[in-house]
Amino acid sequence: MERILTAELPAHTGQRVRLQGWLHRKRELSRVSFLVLRDRAGLAQIVVDAAEPLSLLPETVLEIEGVAVSNAQAPGGVEVHEPALRVLAEPAEQPPVELHRPEPKESLPTRLDAAPIALRHPVVRERFRKTAAAVHAFRATLDGLGFVEIQSPKIVAAATESGASVFPVDWFGRGAYLAQSPQFYKQTMVGVFERVYEVGPVFRAEPHETARHLAEYVSLDAELGFIEDHHDVIAVARGAVRAMIDAVGETPPDEVPIVDFDAVRSGDEPDLSPEDERRVCREHGELVVVEGFPMAKRPFYTYPDPKNPARSRGFDILYRGLEIVTGGQRLHRYEDYRHALAARGLGEEPFAGYLDAFRYGMPPHGGFALGLERFMAQALRLANVREATLFPRDRNRLLP
Amino acid sequence: MERILTAELPAHTGQRVRLQGWLHRKRELSRVSFLVLRDRAGLAQIVVDAAEPLSLLPETVLEIEGVAVSNAQAPGGVEVHEPALRVLAEPAEQPPVELHRPEPKESLPTRLDAAPIALRHPVVRERFRKTAAAVHAFRATLDGLGFVEIQSPKIVAAATESGASVFPVDWFGRGAYLAQSPQFYKQTMVGVFERVYEVGPVFRAEPHETARHLAEYVSLDAELGFIEDHHDVIAVARGAVRAMIDAVGETPPDEVPIVDFDAVRSGDEPDLSPEDERRVCREHGELVVVEGFPMAKRPFYTYPDPKNPARSRGFDILYRGLEIVTGGQRLHRYEDYRHALAARGLGEEPFAGYLDAFRYGMPPHGGFALGLERFMAQALRLANVREATLFPRDRNRLLP
Numbered sequence: 001m002e003r004i005l006t007a008e009l010p011a012h013t014g015q016r017v018r019l020q021g022w023l024h025r026k027r028e029l030s031r032v033s034f035l036v037l038r039d040r041a042g043l044a045q046i047v048v049d050a051a052e053p054l055s056l057l058p059e060t061v062l063e064i065e066g067v068a069v070s071n072a073q074a075p076g077g078v079e080v081h082e083p084a085l086r087v088l089a090e091p092a093e094q095p096p097v098e099l100h101r102p103e104p105k106e107s108l109p110t111r112l113d114a115a116p117i118a119l120r121h122p123v124v125r126e127r128f129r130k131t132a133a134a135v136h137a138f139r140a141t142l143d144g145l146g147f148v149e150i151q152s153p154k155i156v157a158a159a160t161e162s163g164a165s166v167f168p169v170d171w172f173g174r175g176a177y178l179a180q181s182p183q184f185y186k187q188t189m190v191g192v193f194e195r196v197y198e199v200g201p202v203f204r205a206e207p208h209e210t211a212r213h214l215a216e217y218v219s220l221d222a223e224l225g226f227i228e229d230h231h232d233v234i235a236v237a238r239g240a241v242r243a244m245i246d247a248v249g250e251t252p253p254d255e256v257p258i259v260d261f262d263a264v265r266s267g268d269e270p271d272l273s274p275e276d277e278r279r280v281c282r283e284h285g286e287l288v289v290v291e292g293f294p295m296a297k298r299p300f301y302t303y304p305d306p307k308n309p310a311r312s313r314g315f316d317i318l319y320r321g322l323e324i325v326t327g328g329q330r331l332h333r334y335e336d337y338r339h340a341l342a343a344r345g346l347g348e349e350p351f352a353g354y355l356d357a358f359r360y361g362m363p364p365h366g367g368f369a370l371g372l373e374r375f376m377a378q379a380l381r382l383a384n385v386r387e388a389t390l391f392p393r394d395r396n397r398l399l400p
Numbered sequence: 401m402e403r404i405l406t407a408e409l410p411a412h413t414g415q416r417v418r419l420q421g422w423l424h425r426k427r428e429l430s431r432v433s434f435l436v437l438r439d440r441a442g443l444a445q446i447v448v449d450a451a452e453p454l455s456l457l458p459e460t461v462l463e464i465e466g467v468a469v470s471n472a473q474a475p476g477g478v479e480v481h482e483p484a485l486r487v488l489a490e491p492a493e494q495p496p497v498e499l500h501r502p503e504p505k506e507s508l509p510t511r512l513d514a515a516p517i518a519l520r521h522p523v524v525r526e527r528f529r530k531t532a533a534a535v536h537a538f539r540a541t542l543d544g545l546g547f548v549e550i551q552s553p554k555i556v557a558a559a560t561e562s563g564a565s566v567f568p569v570d571w572f573g574r575g576a577y578l579a580q581s582p583q584f585y586k587q588t589m590v591g592v593f594e595r596v597y598e599v600g601p602v603f604r605a606e607p608h609e610t611a612r613h614l615a616e617y618v619s620l621d622a623e624l625g626f627i628e629d630h631h632d633v634i635a636v637a638r639g640a641v642r643a644m645i646d647a648v649g650e651t652p653p654d655e656v657p658i659v660d661f662d663a664v665r666s667g668d669e670p671d672l673s674p675e676d677e678r679r680v681c682r683e684h685g686e687l688v689v690v691e692g693f694p695m696a697k698r699p700f701y702t703y704p705d706p707k708n709p710a711r712s713r714g715f716d717i718l719y720r721g722l723e724i725v726t727g728g729q730r731l732h733r734y735e736d737y738r739h740a741l742a743a744r745g746l747g748e749e750p751f752a753g754y755l756d757a758f759r760y761g762m763p764p765h766g767g768f769a770l771g772l773e774r775f776m777a778q779a780l781r782l783a784n785v786r787e788a789t790l791f792p793r794d795r796n797r798l799l800p
């Protein structure tokens with residue numbers, strides 16, 4: 001008999017069925033036991049007529065053959081009667097977290113330590129199914145706009161963003177680093193495909209442990225050529241983010257306003273504070289683009305506003321009070337790169353391969369990057385980005 | 401005027417059009433010049449009536465407005481007349497590789513050194529467009545079978561496959577490693593989603609530089625639970641590989657035979673030699689599954705054949721004479737893992753998080769891994785896996 005999934009039970013009412021899954025919960029009364037079986041599709045109630053109690057630990061892997069019977073009281077309206085149980089795998093002991101509660105009750109550190117089991121909680125599991133849907137929506141949006149997916153190397157000879165916060169790697173006895181972003185490679189690939197994107201890990205040796213930073217996270221990157229200015233980039237980023245919000249079951253706002261940095265900054269800081277970000281969203285909407293950041297706080301490859309060179313063509317997108325996207329137009333002329341590196345006191349040698357792309361003709365271009373876990377935490381209103389990460393990495397956590 | 405792509409020219413015959421791209425080639429006659437403009441969609445011929453020669457370097461980024469005119473001699477049957485040229489970016493010098501030849505003529509090392517430019521060659525570029533199509537086909541096949549995409553960490557506390565050939569990372573002053581595969585994580589996630597896949601980088605400190613090994617490559621991984629044996633895994637792997645072959649424009653074979661290791665081995669070696677792999681494909685077909693490998697050459701998590709414990713439920717898939725997929729059924733009982741680690745003299749401590757997944761109930765499961773660049777090299781009949789890698793990494797190459 002073919003296995004069916006728990007979600008398919010109602011279509012098999014009155015028939016003999018075969019289910020497979022985990023013992024999610026057990027309730028033993030005097031003459032009957034109720035088992036709840038969990039599989040990837042949902043839960044099913046199994047009614048066992050048994051005088052003697054079943055010695056099954058939670059998370060026992062079971063195969064069950066029985067009859068699907070309509071019962072309005074059962075979850076899903078159908079339960080399984082006259083079951084024959086077969087144990088496929090026995091746990092060694094009681095799990096360290098309770099999976100049958102409506103919401104996980106253990107502390108975050110406890111659940112992270114026990115991630116292989118804690119991730120099985122249906123509520124937690126569904127978060128990561130939504131993560132997959134969000135990534136799919138990102139790719140589908142960009143595929144539809146003629147972008148090509150690339151994979152760039154994660155071991156690099158030079159730090160991308162700055163010398164700080166980079167992880168050294170022992171590369172056959174030589175020094176190398178983990179890539180902080182695919183920035184140089186996605187720009188280089190604009191010379192090849194005009195429009196590219198990448199979904200992959202990036203590494204930041206963040207010295208601080210906060211609720212919104214990870215040392216390794218998944219970056220959704222895009223870059224496009226032949227733009228007029230950063231507004232062409234904003235249009236693509238906005239479309240991708242709206243599609244992702246929709247994919248996780250939230251409603252993307254109809255309006256995504258673009259506000260000016262100078263109009264929303266507080267004080268003289270050249271960047272927005274966390275409180276500024278929250279205020280901008282309170283005042284302007286769930287999803288807001290901020291443009292016109294000062295050049296001082298943007299990376300060397302940022303394109304300055306020709307009318308006001310202290311101002312950049314960089315932008316951020318804020319979602320529910322937190323920056324989730326950073327992007328902008330980039331420099332594209334070789335001489336501009338040479339001047340920008342010199343102005344920041346950076347030598348050209350570590351950037352040689354990158355500079356080659358501009359030496360041989362690159363169109364005006366720009367792009368953006370979105371942190372996947374941070375986006376998911378905002379979309380699902382999770383207080384800590386680690387709630388949206390399968391196996392988080394930070395300065396104190398390298399396991400499991 | 402909206403920019404159109406070169407491939408859209410025929411639909412605009414007789415109209416004024418705006419094109420953007422790179423100067424791919426230039427041919428100057430006494431009273432007329434022919435420019436070939438390259439964009440992401442193709443090539444277009446531009447006819448310039450000019451007495452004086454155009455001082456434009458190859459790869460100059462151009463915007464061209466002119467009239468689309470039918471001409472059977474022109475590539476694509478349409479060319480652009482009366483062009484107004486605008487330079488969007490000037491190269492600093494002549495490129496180090498010739499992009500206008502039908503095939504790249506420079507040596508592989510020269511092209512790898514100049515990758516940012518060499519990848520612009522239309523023939524080379526199309527390889528990587530096909531790579532994106534292959535990855536898309538892999539994901540679409542597995543999505544259709546109820547698999548969920550995951551992202552697992554690439555910085556890990558313990559080596560997955562063996563202590564050798566692993567890259568050490570300085571993790572905030574502590575020792576860590578780059579993941580050699582997502583093996584432990586994808587197995588763990590079978591406990592959550594039953595069926596998972598991942599597309600991501602893996603790292604092997606390969607001491608040898610061969611035409612088919614890289615130190616960093618893209619691994620396409622899948623893992624599924626509630627299997628009967630490794631044949632359920634083979635069925636999924638075969639479907640994914642066939643879809644990928646189709647996606648790159650090759651014809652997947654109708655028959656994918658499964659042959660037994662003992663029937664195709666040469667001599668007493670517990671593994672197939674490269675010559676064995678070529679012979680198996682000569683004798684059995686382009687795409688062949690080999691099963692029944694000895695346990696001795698498979699990793700500790702491999703499930704032994706219950707009828708013959710020296711024989712494993714591991715398999716390889718060979719494509720045109722080279723192994724492109726390795727897979728098999730895995731152990732799923734906690735006690736089996738403890739015994740398997742002890743039998744290989746491995747301690748349990750480095751595997752603690754991984755073992756937790758089995759301690760709390762895991763179904764019979766298995767999976768497979770496919771090296772993307774190696775698959776592409778075979779599919780496109782490239783002699784070196786580096787021809788199918790944007791920016792290869794090996795013991796001698798860390799740039800660009």
